Structure formats: structure tokens, C-alpha cells
Amino acid sequence: MNKFFKYFLAVIAGALVSVFILTMGFFMIISSLASSASQEVKVKDNSILVLDLNGAITERNSNDILADLTAELTGSEPSVGLNQVLKAIKQAKDDDRIKGIYLESGMPSTGYATIEEIRNALLDFRASGKFIYSFNSTYSQKGYYLATAGDKVYLNPEGMLDFQGLAGSYTFYKGLLEKLGVEVQVFKHGEFKSAVEPYILDKMSDPARLQAEVYLNSMWNHILNSISASRGLTVEELNSAASMVPVMLPGEQLLDLKLIDGLRYKDEVISELKALTNTEDNDDLNAIGVRAYSSVYLPKEKKKGLEKNKIAVIYAEGAIDDASSSGGIDSEELSRTIREARRDSSIKAIVFRINSPGGSGLGSEIIWREVKLAKETKPVVVSMGDYAASGGYYIACAADTIIAHPTTLTGSIGVFSIVPNAQKLINKIGITTDRVVTNEFADFPSLDRPFNADERRIMQAYIERFYEVFLTRCADGRSVEKEAIGKIGEGRVWSGENAIGINLVDKLGGIDDAIAVAANMAGIETYRIVELPEQLSSIEQLMKSFSGNATAKIMETLLGEEYKVLKTVKSLENAYPIQARIPYEISVN
Incomplete structure (x- = not known):
């Protein structure tokens, strides 16, 4: 018995020492990072x-x-x-x-x-x-x-x-869901709206394959031409080399x-x-x-700190209102940021930097409203990053000018809803459900039974109504008829270079081009840039990370690309009923 207590106490002491060492190491690293950040470079x-x-x-x-x-x-x-x-x-x-x-x-x-x-x-x-x-x-x-x-x-x-050469990789979950006993009930508008396909198919549909071929070839041709100009090789020589x-x-x-x-x-x-x-x-x-x-002061740099005129660069990065995403877009917070920039008289123009695959339809509408109001007050120029598609395009379409890179993925004007039916899964593990309702649709929607015909009709009507709203927002923003947007919509993804020819984008370029356009529209030659939303201090960011995103950040670091798959499946639990989102997993090498 004495040996037992001896070993038991030794284990407890060892654990306490380990915790103490880890804690001290943690704070030493934080102190080191904080110290290095405060040193003059x-x-x-x-x-x-x-x-x-x-x-x-x-x-x-x-x-x-x-x-x-x-x-x-x-x-x-x-x-x-x-x-x-x-x-x-x-x-x-x-x-x-x-x-x-x-x-x-x-x-x-x-x-x-x-x-x-x-x-x-x-x-x-x-x-x-x-x-x-x-x-x-x-x-x-x-x-x-x-x-x-x-x-x-x-x-x-x-x-x-x-x-x-480029290859687009797409992940499908149909087989996994069938083995689990989960049926995915899909409602969508858009022939090319392939975001639902991973849950109902085991390979790409013909429309999805067509759109991927078009934007991948557009991106590849641009890459080849750019390398050709830099390396002094012809496009034919580069393609020949790639085939080897x-x-x-x-x-x-x-x-x-x-x-x-x-x-x-x-x-x-x-x-x-x-x-x-x-x-x-x-x-x-x-x-x-x-x-x-990037924190070094240049003695010869023109002093812009005292400039009264400002151009606000507002960042929107990640999925819109995706609760499973770390660092995504919170529609309420982002709309508040745009509203404050609109009301700030010292801010003469807004550059809205979007790098988003879309997300919640309602969240997109909330942000769109603030962009529209801002446009009525001062110039708003959108600068598109890697993605500005579906909901990402929804929040862009009201801007005065839209600028994208040739390799930006944009468009995807369409909506969908995914509602899982887990009846077979719960029955498989011995669980059954029953219910009492006061009205015909009191338990709509339910995850433990399939939709009936009336419920499917209601849900599809909801999708069609929101799609019409989406088309209207795009048509009004681009000053064209809804029919014109409809022809290039249907959920189809376009490259930035493709988008120029179909009036989804006004100009090819980067964020500096967007700032120059915004300054010209505002009629100002001297100004300073303010980046919004304002970032938290190091300590505030640390506390926020521990309060919610610590596990996600660690998992993302450890799992790498595989974390995206886990996050995608997990997002089904929290997804807003109407989604305006690009195909879930577009991975271009």
C-alpha cells in the first residue's frame, strides 16, 4: 500500500511539474514574441x-x-x-x-x-x-x-x-453518407450550382465539369502567357514542357x-x-x-499620417456566417464596419476587398444592404481576391466598380439548401422518434424524417424566391436586365478574365488598382489608407483565440488540407437554410 501511494504521489507530482513546465514555456514564448514585436527594427x-x-x-x-x-x-x-x-x-x-x-x-x-x-x-x-x-x-x-x-x-x-498544368480536385461525400444512413435532401436553383453535388453524387455532373474546364483553361492560359513574358519562352514550349x-x-x-x-x-x-x-x-x-x-519607417517616405482624407480598405475574408469557420465573415460585424465607414466624413472612398466563397444567403443580403447605402454616399470599389463567388459576388454587385484578377473565381450566381434526413442512421442505432403537432407544418423541417411532397414544394418555392432576389441585386448593381444576369447565372463559376466579357467585372487588376480607381472617383490626390475592421491587440486576440478558436487553429495546423474536409462536413450542422456558396471544395493545384 505504501508503494501504491508512493507511485501515485510520484505520478501526481510529475503531472504537476509537466503542467508547470508547459505553462512556463508557453508564457516564455509569448513574452519572446511580444518582446520581438516591440523592438525597434x-x-x-x-x-x-x-x-x-x-x-x-x-x-x-x-x-x-x-x-x-x-x-x-x-x-x-x-x-x-x-x-x-x-x-x-x-x-x-x-x-x-x-x-x-x-x-x-x-x-x-x-x-x-x-x-x-x-x-x-x-x-x-x-x-x-x-x-x-x-x-x-x-x-x-x-x-x-x-x-x-x-x-x-x-x-x-x-x-x-x-x-x-492545372487540375481541380473535388471531394464527394455521398458514399460516406449512404453508409451512415443519412439522406441529403437538396433544393437549388442553378444548373451549374454544384455546391450540392458532393452530397448527392459520386462524381462531377456534366455542367460542373464544363464550367471547371472553362475557368481552369482560362487560368492556365493566363499563367502560361505570364511565364512566357518573364522567361522568354513561347506558350507552346511551356505547354510541351508541362506535358513532360x-x-x-x-x-x-x-x-x-x-x-x-x-x-x-x-x-x-x-x-x-x-x-x-x-x-x-x-x-x-x-x-x-x-x-x-513591413513595420520599418522610411525616412524618405512622404508623410501621410496627417492627411485628413482617407480611403478605407475593408476586408471580407472567409465564408459568410459559417459558424464552423475560424476567421470567417460575421455579417453583422462587417455590415457595422461598412456603416461606420459610410458615416465617417473623413473617409472619402471605400475599397471593399473580398476573398470569399460565399455562405449564408441572409448574411449576404445584410452585407449587400450596407454596400448599397455606402455607394449612395461615397465611391465603393470592390477588389476581388482568390474567390468572390456566389455570396461573395452578392456582396460585391452593388459597388460602383468591380476589379478582379484574371485568376479570381467569381460569379456562381445561384442558391441552394441542404437538409439532411438521418432517419435511417438513428434507426440503425436503435433510436426511434414520435411527435405531436398542433399544425400541419409545426415540425418542419425535421432531421429524423424525409420531407413530404408539400414540404418539398414549400422549400423549393423558398429557393426560387431567394434566387429572384439574388438576380435582382445583381441586375440592379450592374445596370442590366435580370434576363441578362440569368443567362450567365445558374450558379456558374467564371474566372476573372471570363467575367470581363460578360459584365460581371469591370477591370482586371489588384488592390492597388482598386485604391487608385477609388481615389480618382473621390477626386482626391493625397490620402492615407485605413484598414478595417480595426484589429484587436495581441492580448485581445489571444483571449479571443482561447475563448473560441484555439482548438480550430490547432486542428487546422495539425491536419492541414484535411482540415478543410472535416470543416465542410461539420458545417452541415450549422448551415443557414439558404446558401449562396461556391462549390464546397475547389482545390486548384
Whole structure:
């Protein structure tokens, strides 16, 4: 018995010590992060800007210490904000202390429109005469596309380069749901509204396949033409190289195909960078990262802090009112932000940056109303990111001008509703249900029985009514007849380049183009940018993360791409009845 208590106490003591060590380690890391954030950053002469983009790239940087901590503990790359990256590149162009950029972008986790935005900024940087050297041991296709904006693209002698064309990957859950005994009851309007297909089919429908072929080919042609201009290769040569599956080719053959400029080890690249910056071999390179450099003050920079005129850049990133999503769009909070910007007389124009696959139909309507009201007061220009489709287009359509990247996925004007019937599942595990009602539809909808004919009629009528509202919003916003929108609607997804020709988008470009258009419309030459919604402080963000999103962030970090599948299935539990959403899982390599 004495031994039992001895071992028992030893286990308790060990557990307490472990908790104490973990707690101390946690606060030490937080203190370290907070301390590094508060230190003044200085840039030395003959420095290089290091763009390490081998991780997630979000629309804007956050003060999320928990996300940084999770990345630190798991050994993954912390996310970086697109706004940080663009600011750093633009600032480095005019900073005499920065001689060039060293780019590591082998495995970026983002969409092609975000890659396009950074790539264009890099091309503008090169126009200053400064160098860009890219190196990685492995290039994904997106990473390679970004790297081709540089002067040199270097690869490890035994590395791999993925450049073999675009493929859209779609995940289907019908088989899983059938095994569980769950029937998915679908109501939709839109021949191409394929967001429901993962739950009722085991492969793509013909309309879904057609729309995917159209926008993928549009994106691929744009990518080929862009690389052609940078690398001096013809589109035919690039397509021929892609058909040879470069990821399996030896480095020497990649050199022969002129896809890369050299095979190098990292130390050899560093030696070249030292030569370019007049750094002695025994000295370290003067290098600074994006996070640090984006907070650096440029002495020669025009002072805009005292400018009375402002342009508000309002960010809308993620699914609309998706309770299962971490960092999604809260329609009430976003509409409040737009309303406050509308009422602020110092804000002369609004740039509405949208990177959203859509979501709740009601949430989209709530945000649309505030965009419409804002447009009546001051110029509103939409800048589309990787996605601005379905609900994402709904909240954009009321703007004065819509600007998208050629590789943006947009449109998808259609709505649907998914209501699961789990009767077979609960019966399978021995559960039955019964009910008493006072009125015919008192228990509508129910998840433990199928819809009857009258209920299906009511639900479909609800869908049709909301689709008409959606069409009306788009027609009014684009100043065309509803019939014209109907012909290009039906839930069909378009690339930004496709969307120009069918009047869904006004211009191709990025966020800087949108800001320039907004300033011109407002008639102002000098202004300062304010980014909204205002971000929480590091401590506030930490407390928010612990209160709700800590588990989601950790799961997302640990599971990676698989987390998206889990999140999609989970979202069925909380989905608003009417959804205006792009196909759930469009994953373009």
C-alpha cells in the first residue's frame, strides 16, 4: 500500500511539474514574441529583403499570438498577410538600403489571385533595377509561378519542380453518407450550382465539369502567357514542357528546358547574394524578413499620417456566417464596419476587398444592404481576391466598380439548401422518434424524417424566391436586365478574365488598382489608407483565440488540407437554410 501511494504521489507530482513546465514555456514564448514585436527594427546598408512565403498567406496580417505559438510548437511556417508582403515589396523598391529580394516561395498556401498580386508587385520591384533571386528545394506549381517574376530561379540539384498544368480536385461525400444512413435532401436553383453535388453524387455532373474546364483553361492560359513574358519562352514550349511532367525530370533537363536558371545548393546562392551586396565571405548577409520590414519607417517616405482624407480598405475574408469557420465573415460585424465607414466624413472612398466563397444567403443580403447605402454616399470599389463567388459576388454587385484578377473565381450566381434526413442512421442505432403537432407544418423541417411532397414544394418555392432576389441585386448593381444576369447565372463559376466579357467585372487588376480607381472617383490626390475592421491587440486576440478558436487553429495546423474536409462536413450542422456558396471544395493545384 505504501508503494501504491508512493507511485501515485510520484505520478501526481510529475503531472504537476509537466503542467508547470508547459505553462512556463508557453508564457516564455509569448513574452519572446511580444518582446520581438516591440523592438525597434533597423535596416543596415546593403541589405536584402527575405520573402519566405512557404506557408499560409492571408489577406492581412493579424496579431494572433496563439497562431504564431502553434506554428512555433509544430514547426510549421506562421501565416503572413498579403498586405504585409505588398507593403514590404513596395517600400523596398524605394529604400536605398535594400539592394534586392531573396525569395523562398516553394510551397505557398494560397490561391492563384493572391500569387498574382505578389507576382505583379515583384515585377514592379524589378523595374527599379534591383535584383530578385529565387531558391527552393521544391517548387509547387504556385511557388514556381511566383518565382518566375525573379531574375534567377534556382533549384537544389536534387530538387523537384511541379509544372504540369492545372487540375481541380473535388471531394464527394455521398458514399460516406449512404453508409451512415443519412439522406441529403437538396433544393437549388442553378444548373451549374454544384455546391450540392458532393452530397448527392459520386462524381462531377456534366455542367460542373464544363464550367471547371472553362475557368481552369482560362487560368492556365493566363499563367502560361505570364511565364512566357518573364522567361522568354513561347506558350507552346511551356505547354510541351508541362506535358513532360517536370516534377519527375532531372535538374539538368529542367535547365535544358529553360524552366530554371541554375542548380544550386543554398550556400552557393548565399555566396551569390553576398557578391551582389558587396558582403565579405566571412560576414553574414544583412537580411530582414517581411514581418520586421513591413513595420520599418522610411525616412524618405512622404508623410501621410496627417492627411485628413482617407480611403478605407475593408476586408471580407472567409465564408459568410459559417459558424464552423475560424476567421470567417460575421455579417453583422462587417455590415457595422461598412456603416461606420459610410458615416465617417473623413473617409472619402471605400475599397471593399473580398476573398470569399460565399455562405449564408441572409448574411449576404445584410452585407449587400450596407454596400448599397455606402455607394449612395461615397465611391465603393470592390477588389476581388482568390474567390468572390456566389455570396461573395452578392456582396460585391452593388459597388460602383468591380476589379478582379484574371485568376479570381467569381460569379456562381445561384442558391441552394441542404437538409439532411438521418432517419435511417438513428434507426440503425436503435433510436426511434414520435411527435405531436398542433399544425400541419409545426415540425418542419425535421432531421429524423424525409420531407413530404408539400414540404418539398414549400422549400423549393423558398429557393426560387431567394434566387429572384439574388438576380435582382445583381441586375440592379450592374445596370442590366435580370434576363441578362440569368443567362450567365445558374450558379456558374467564371474566372476573372471570363467575367470581363460578360459584365460581371469591370477591370482586371489588384488592390492597388482598386485604391487608385477609388481615389480618382473621390477626386482626391493625397490620402492615407485605413484598414478595417480595426484589429484587436495581441492580448485581445489571444483571449479571443482561447475563448473560441484555439482548438480550430490547432486542428487546422495539425491536419492541414484535411482540415478543410472535416470543416465542410461539420458545417452541415450549422448551415443557414439558404446558401449562396461556391462549390464546397475547389482545390486548384
